[in-house]
Amino acid sequence: MKQASIIVNNITAKQFGKTVLNNISFTIHEQEQLAIMGPGGSGKTSLAKAIAGLLFTAGTVQFFKNNTAYKPLITYVAQLETLKNLSNVTDFYYQQRFNSTENEDSLTLLQELSRDNDHTNDIQYWLETFALNHRTNTPLLQLSNGELKKMQLIKHLLKRPDVLILDNAFVGLDVNSREQLEIQLSSLAQKGLHIISICSEHQVPAYVTHVAVMQDGNLQQLVTKNKFVPAPAKQEFSTTGMPALQPVKYEGAVIEMHNVSIRYGQTQILQQVNWKVKSGECWALKGPNGAGKSTLLSLVTADNPQAYSQNISLFGKRRGTGESIWDIKSKIGFVSPELHKYFDITTTGYNAIGSGFFDTMGLFRQLNAEQHKAVTAWLQYFNLTSVQHKSLSLLSASEQRLILIARALVKNPVLLVLDEPTQGLDDEQVARLINLLNTIHAATKVSMVFTSHYAAETPACVSHVIELKSGKAYSYRVTTESKQHELLKEHIPTY
Structure with a gap:
């Protein structure tokens, strides 16, 4: 016994x-x-x-x-x-x-x-x-x-x-x-x-x-x-439908990088990276832990000062030619494990989502009627209305993550940068989120960069892959001849 x-x-x-x-x-x-x-x-x-x-x-x-x-x-x-x-x-x-x-x-x-x-x-x-x-x-x-x-x-x-x-x-x-x-x-x-x-x-x-x-x-x-038998995952967050989204009107390349190299001290993080993301394209960013994925994304989200010394253009403007980081951030919806870690947990759910309009880690100004309507719609869609006035510290990890995802979506961005967005979500929420991203892309043609260490989580709308290995970037197209994406063996030029 x-x-x-x-x-x-x-x-x-x-x-x-x-x-x-x-x-x-x-x-x-x-x-x-x-x-x-x-x-x-x-x-x-x-x-x-x-x-x-x-x-x-x-x-x-x-x-x-x-x-x-x-x-x-x-x-x-x-x-x-x-x-x-x-x-x-x-x-x-x-x-x-x-x-x-x-x-x-x-x-x-x-x-x-x-x-x-x-x-x-x-x-x-x-x-x-x-x-x-x-x-x-x-x-x-x-x-x-x-x-x-x-x-x-x-x-x-x-x-x-x-x-x-x-x-x-x-x-x-x-x-x-x-x-x-x-x-x-x-x-x-x-x-x-x-x-x-x-x-x-x-x-x-x-x-x-x-x-x-x-x-x-x-x-x-x-x-x-x-x-033990897992419960089947559902596919929609609610029956009330997705909040209203407008088609993205931007045309041209949203990201262009030419021979980008990033070093910290003696450590080379990125080496001669060339990457071009056209309007409406969805990319998966892959690579093992420490490959440089977050560093690459920080160049896109205007969080890395080394961007000014590199040949990088975002939304048609070369970095370092007078553009404001806030002009860049205003076009990007962003979520990542690091953002979650450093976000002010005393902020309420409502204010956290509302801060997405201003790309701040807290809400420091009054929302107008249209912005308030959008925040309320996303709270309802993610079933978070009951916790909207509670601080993030009182919410579960999954509720916190859904609020930060809503923060990324609320301003109807030109580009979504989603760095491991499913962390903290349960299986059902992951399935719903992937379905939501596919729906959003079909409705708006928003550009997207998505990272995950789980291949099954990659949205079907992903058409290209950029993979980092030892700081070097390799690009692939994605085929959809089967239910699972297949990476072509040959590399393709990104220009």
Whole structure:
């Protein structure tokens, strides 16, 4: 008979007057690994935090080893982690990553991993495992979103926990990194580590043995993985229809880059990149973690000062010829993991969406009647009306991400730059968003640049691919002869 290792007994929790966990009980036995699933806002993260002791609850969570109660070392890996500077203060801002002169106050990767840890051999092992050993002296601000996720995982694994709780740990990692992480976690699970993973219903890690499904703060079911059947994803956000959008009137190239090279110190990020995006084209931007995708996009969104020394034209105007960054941003709808990380979480949902009209991280002026109507329409479409006056800090990760997506769409932009927009969304929301993007493109012919580490998430409207490898760019056309996109083997000129 299996011995109980973790017993969750009648835990209930409230936050700001709302019940987020409702009388939940279950037992995890030795060698059992739990995945927690459910739609956005269902209570997944609250349950994980309750087990980790990070959320005040009624009821109890007990831990046993060899039938004896004990206090385990528990580490909780959050979906988003805030960086701190050398003074141990969080005061970084979004564009700071792309300002090479402002990285002096940032710890390097090795300094961060070595803080409060003297397991040198462990550090080297994990750096090699996640292919980060070439980045040891790189300031954290210069690491990509995926590389920061690896760093975050290593920090927690170095603690050698008894219970490891992961909140969407695979999100943001490229294919090879996800495979390597799953191999390592499977090995640790076999050695006795208890792993509790919040994850997607359609991407259950191999080491998982049991699945807990949450809904509205309640535990709907707890079954073995082989008995779990994911619910089919729906395809529309609401029955009220999409907010009114106007066809894009801009003609010509929205992006033109000639021999663009970007370097930070001794590190070459982009090498001789040539890229042209014509009005109405939809591009997928691909590449492994650290390939330079975010740096490339920062040149498009006017967030990188190195653009002025490069041969780059946006919306027909050469950078550095007198155009304002606000003129550029006014034509772009943008969302990214970094924007999400640095966005002011005290801002309300309504104000966050409204700020999209002015490309600010908060609303600092009054909306006119037409702008208010557009914000209200997107709130209704994404089923967010009930949370529009709450600060982002009180919302679930999926609600926050939907608000930032609405912020990108609200001004009917000429170009959509969507950097991993599905992060934080559940499977159903991902399917709905991809359907929405296809619908928007068909209705408006908006230009689009879309990135994701999951091939299945690429919208059908994508017609071209630009792939970064070691800082170099390769372009491909996309065929739609089958349901899945096929990349042609030959490279095509982008001019």
